[in-house]
Amino acid sequence: MSKALDGVRVVDMTHVQAGPVCTQMLAWLGADVIKVEPPGRGDVTRSQLRDLPGVDSLYFTMLNSNKRSLTLDIKQEKGQQILWELLRRADVLVENFGPGALDRQGFTWERIQEEAPRLVYASIKGFGPGGYENAKAYETIAQAMGGSMSTTGFEDGPPTSTGAQIGDSGSAIHLLAAILAGLLQRHQTGRGQRVQVAMQHAVLNLCRVKIRDHQRLQHGPLAEYPNQSFGQTVPRSGNASGGGQPGWALRCRPEGPDDFIYVIIQPHVWERLLRQIGREDLLGNPDWDTPEARLPHLDEVFAMIEEWTSQHTKWEVFEQFNSIDVPCGPVFDTGDIVADDSLRESGMIVEVPHPERGSYLNVGCPLRLSDSPVEVRRSPLLGEHSAEVLREVLGMGESELQAIHDQGVI
Numbered sequence: 001m002s003k004a005l006d007g008v009r010v011v012d013m014t015h016v017q018a019g020p021v022c023t024q025m026l027a028w029l030g031a032d033v034i035k036v037e038p039p040g041r042g043d044v045t046r047s048q049l050r051d052l053p054g055v056d057s058l059y060f061t062m063l064n065s066n067k068r069s070l071t072l073d074i075k076q077e078k079g080q081q082i083l084w085e086l087l088r089r090a091d092v093l094v095e096n097f098g099p100g101a102l103d104r105q106g107f108t109w110e111r112i113q114e115e116a117p118r119l120v121y122a123s124i125k126g127f128g129p130g131g132y133e134n135a136k137a138y139e140t141i142a143q144a145m146g147g148s149m150s151t152t153g154f155e156d157g158p159p160t161s162t163g164a165q166i167g168d169s170g171s172a173i174h175l176l177a178a179i180l181a182g183l184l185q186r187h188q189t190g191r192g193q194r195v196q197v198a199m200q201h202a203v204l205n206l207c208r209v210k211i212r213d214h215q216r217l218q219h220g221p222l223a224e225y226p227n228q229s230f231g232q233t234v235p236r237s238g239n240a241s242g243g244g245q246p247g248w249a250l251r252c253r254p255e256g257p258d259d260f261i262y263v264i265i266q267p268h269v270w271e272r273l274l275r276q277i278g279r280e281d282l283l284g285n286p287d288w289d290t291p292e293a294r295l296p297h298l299d300e301v302f303a304m305i306e307e308w309t310s311q312h313t314k315w316e317v318f319e320q321f322n323s324i325d326v327p328c329g330p331v332f333d334t335g336d337i338v339a340d341d342s343l344r345e346s347g348m349i350v351e352v353p354h355p356e357r358g359s360y361l362n363v364g365c366p367l368r369l370s371d372s373p374v375e376v377r378r379s380p381l382l383g384e385h386s387a388e389v390l391r392e393v394l395g396m397g398e399s400e401l402q403a404i405h406d407q408g409v410i
């Protein structure tokens with residue numbers, strides 16, 4: 001079956017996490033993603049956090065599936081010539097180097113527009129224009145400066161980073177949307193364009209509701225927050241839902257570190273919820289009956305529900321609450337995730353064979369397109385497709401391939 005991005009060629013100069021996650025999605029959608037890596041070492045993550053000696057790390061394999069690998073030294077003149085040739089034949093260039101890295105090798109936006117006017121040139125940097133522009137960034141730096149860390153965690157604890165990689169993978173998804181929009185606009189204009197996402201901006205976009213609450217705070221306390229007192233800025237609110245319906249993580253049997261279920265109280269299922277947990281005595285009680293009446297003593301409300309949940313496993317509670325339409329979610333630990341039948345059936349946890357490490361698990365593609373199914377294929381070995389790409393895309397002959405190999409260009 002054809003793929004959504006069939007015929008789209010991507011020169012992928014990304015490394016670490018933020019860029020590779022974006023280009024992996026482009027590859028899953030059918031683009032021909034050619035990962036350009038420094039000869040000899042490749043993307044630094046190939047050797048970071050290795051679990052097996054001498055083999056590409058899971059850090060690398062899980063973020064670089066469905067791509068081809070071309071090694072190319074862009075600090076040699078010949079390497080730069082080859083890169084220019086590739087860019088003239090490509091639709092998209094993606095990179096996430098530190099500020100100015102590609103400009104220093106002569107690949108400025110001005111020159112790229114002249115040489116490859118149809119190219120969508122996409123970048124992730126830590127920051128946008130302004131005071132932080134030249135600073136490097138990693139995941140947690142973006143979380144710190146995008147509003148996530150100060151609003152995550154418990155009130156009596158320090159600012160906390162999230163397990164979800166909203167700085168890196170979050171920026172990647174934003175960049176994917178921007179690249180696809182750039183390609184669509186090219187249909188109208190015939191021109192490529194410069195596409196940029198700053199990690200700080202992507203995190204801030206994901207923290208939109210906290211800036212909502214910052215402004216609400218100027219007009220009084222945030223009633224749905226569990227906090228007792230408020231200052232000038234949005235406090236950390238533990239596991240409060242942050243939405244219009246209150247929620248909390250409640251302990252379950254046998255009280256292991258992840259034996260919790262997250263429960264949301266919707267007004268129209270309150271009565272059913274009370275009956276399920278055996279507290280019919282509260283039906284009609286004005287202190288408990290309406291969302292407004294419950295709001296000032298939510299801690300008591302959730303403690304009461306927890307008395308019941310703590311007598312059951314999170315799976316039992318999930319089943320029983322679902323049967324009465326109470327929204328809830330057991331806290332999945334990583335073991336639950338990799339063993340979950342429905343995640344495997346839906347292709348979100350996939351087993352991928354690899355010639356050097358044996359098979360490994362990858363997280364599949366959450367995008368479902370009826371006419372563009374995703375098949376997750378293993379990540380490439382370093383330089384695995386160098387000759388293939390240069391022959392196929394640039395029409396390079398064997399003697400030239402041998403010569404640039406001997407010069408260390410590839």
Ligand code: CAO
Nearest residue numbers: 016017018037038073074075096097098125126136137139
């Ligand atoms: N051949 C030769 N050299 C190559 C090359 C190739 N194929 N590909 C890259 N390089 C060189 C670059 O030219 C650059 O060299 P110079 O520094 O001499 O100009 C260098 O490799 C890469 O520089 P860098 O600044 O990107 O690398 P770093 O390890 O110092 O910084 C990071 C890493 C992530 C902090 C930085 O890239 C960055 O801020 N990126 C933007 C934000 C981002 O994406 N962060 C998320 C990282 S995921 O957690």
